Amino acid sequence: MSFISSPRIGETCNSSCATHCIIHEAARKQIHALIDHYATPGVAPPSARMSPRLKIQDKPSLRLWDWWKYGWFVATKATQMTGDVLTHAFWGPRKKSWGIEMTLISGLMRGAGRHTALMDLPSIRLFMGLGGLAPLPSDALVTPVTFRVRKRRLRGILADFDGKETGRRELSGEWVVAKKTWHRLQSEWKASQNSRKGPGQSPRPGKKTERVVLYIHGGAYYVGSPASQRQISVPLAQHTDARVFALDYRLAPESQFPGPLHDAVSGYLRLVEDLNIPPSNIIISGDSAGGGLSLALLLYLRDNDYPMPGGAILMSPWVDLTMSCESWDSNAGFDVIPVFSPADYMNPVAQYLGPQVERYLTHPYASPLFGDLRGLPPLLIQSGDSEVLRDEITLFAHKATLAGVEVRHELYEDAVHVFQLFPFLESCARAFMSMDVFVHQILPNFESRSPQVIATNAEEVMAVEINNDNAVVLDCEGIATPIATEGIKEKLEHCSDEDCTPSTPPLVSKDGTKRRPPPLSLNKPASQRPKSFHGTVPEKRNGNTARYIIPHPEWESVPGQAPSPSLRRSFKRTNSYTDISRLIENWTHSGPANQTLVYKHPEP
Secondary structure: OOOOOOOOOOOOOOHHHHHHHHHHHHHHHHHHHHHHHHHOOOOOOOOOOOOOOOOOOOOOOOOHHHOHHHHHHHHHHHHHHHHHHHHHHHHOOOOOOOOHHHHHHHHHHOOHHHHHHHOOHHHHHHHHHHHHHOOOOOOEEEEEEEEEOOOOOOOHHHHHHHHOOOOOOEEEEEEEEEHHHHHHHHHHHHHHHOOOOOOOOOOOOOOOOOOEEEEEOOOOOOOOOOOOOHHHHHHHHHHHOOEEEEEEOOOOOOOOOOHHHHHHHHHHHHHHHHOOOOHHHEEEEEEOHHHHHHHHHHHHHHHOOOOOOOEEEEEOOOOOOOOOEOHHHHOOOOOOOOOOOOOOOOOHHHHHHHHHHHHHOOOOOOOHHHOOOOOOOOEEEEEEOOOOOHHHHHHHHHHHHHOOOOEEEEEEOOOOOOHHHOOOOHHHHHHHHHHHHHHHHHHHHOHHHOOOOOOHHHHHHHHHHHOOOOOEEEOOOOOEEEOOOOOHHHHHHOOOOOOOOOOOOOEEOOOOOEEOOOOOOOOOOOOOOOOOOOOOOOOOOOOOOOOOOOOOOOOEEEEEOOOOOOEOOOOOHHHOOHHHHHHHHHHHHHOOOOOEEEEEOOOO
16 A cells, blocks of 8 residues: 655645645545534535524514514414414314314414514513413422532533533522322331431441432523423323432523533532432433433433433434424424524524534534434433424434434324423323333333442432422422421321322223233343444344333324434425435435334324
8 A cells, every 4th residue: 555645844846746746635625625614613514404604693672663563463373373263163173182272382382483573582481480380280399409510520522611610600400209209218218217226326228229310301492490391390200200300401592502511411420429329220301402401411421431321211302403304394383392593583503502503503412313322321202293303303213223222212193392291181191101111111121221229328318408498399289388388298298199199190991990001021122232333324223122012091002103204395405414314315215223102092
């Protein structure tokens, strides 16, 4: 093999090496063209879906004579929703299983992205915060927690952020524990205390292998909080029978990428290092942007050799900030997500990535769909077939399966984005029941992901954080009452199993009897990861990983595949980001690597 050496700096080419110089220069330019967009601001990645020059626009100012636009918006929206109600009443719902509630919510949100001049982030956050005042799922204990962020010698992309920590910055969150779980833990703790051998001696160490869930809320990275998402965190705690820590990470644009990831890593390492919870006992969970941030957390932990959690539950995760897939168009008229134009100042991508859009748009920690997914723990991924993120989630499940990840992908008929927020939907109850099965019947089949014994001191620390006067109790009507209120703690301690029931209804057969999903049959739980996986589309494995089917009474659960993903019609395939094109072509030609479990509503 011969090597062509290039002239040194300042050295001129003579006639004998002129040909070599030309070849070298051509190769240099070719390589430079391939990597230039990573180092040069303003140069777009190949076939980028969003302009790298995208900047956060200033909010258009409303002049006095522009206030008529509010009246026009209200009148237009009222007319539109009236039409939706009449259509629902006389010709049926826009989706066969929708009730009037879903028709009204969809109508209210449809086209909202075209009216951003009438709102701003503080107003939206205030509106979202009202969700914490709405009737909540019942039977839970919620305790706010604040902790200081210390230096942890973080590696990789977070090294500089970690180096700036002084130990003064604070993060907050809240523990969410179902009453039934709290009652059980208290009984076990008292039994442990009674096992002392003598005065002054420590209680005998228990053999508890409890799960702990780290929940990361959604909200397009710039709205939301643990309080506004209790419609998810409370049922999640009830059905997993675990203590849930809901993290209140910093929001954009005040803290842009990778600031929220830094907070997520800090929250996780606090559980592992400060509270001494075994990593395999922890389940990461998130919805929407929180689902994307959950995956970013998993990728960061894997890339930097931190201990991995036992699994993850992802609800409508946002995995592609390029928004390349066609379902962003085909489902826009049904979903509850406002679709903003790229130049809109409310565009969440611009708010989250800020001036670094071109650098981070397809970074795996921002858009996990573009990452190497090998080595991730088992994933439960839930999505709706009427949400705009449907196709990118389908592609992610496909790609993760190709990478050797154990994936259970569930698609719910007629369901919108994060349908788990709407307790009046039957699909909401079915989704939480599936989380129950994933935690208690699926994860135990993976020995490497089995929960370990939690040390007594870790139990003591969690007990102190959860059981204090800052806690509030959600009663059977969803009303929050401080635990310090006279008689509340005594009532909680005497809670019976009949009093402490999940707020989502149990599965009911046609004869009226309550049923739980039967035990699941399993094939070999572990699969070998393909060694040849280096690019976006790795080798396809034989078989599939969706081996767990829950036969819900009255619901038809069909092991099959999601609708075929495709690129947005407004763009040519040749202009798509290469990874997306290759994934879609692989999915179309070879079929999905995973088997999607499609939940269909019973026919009337």
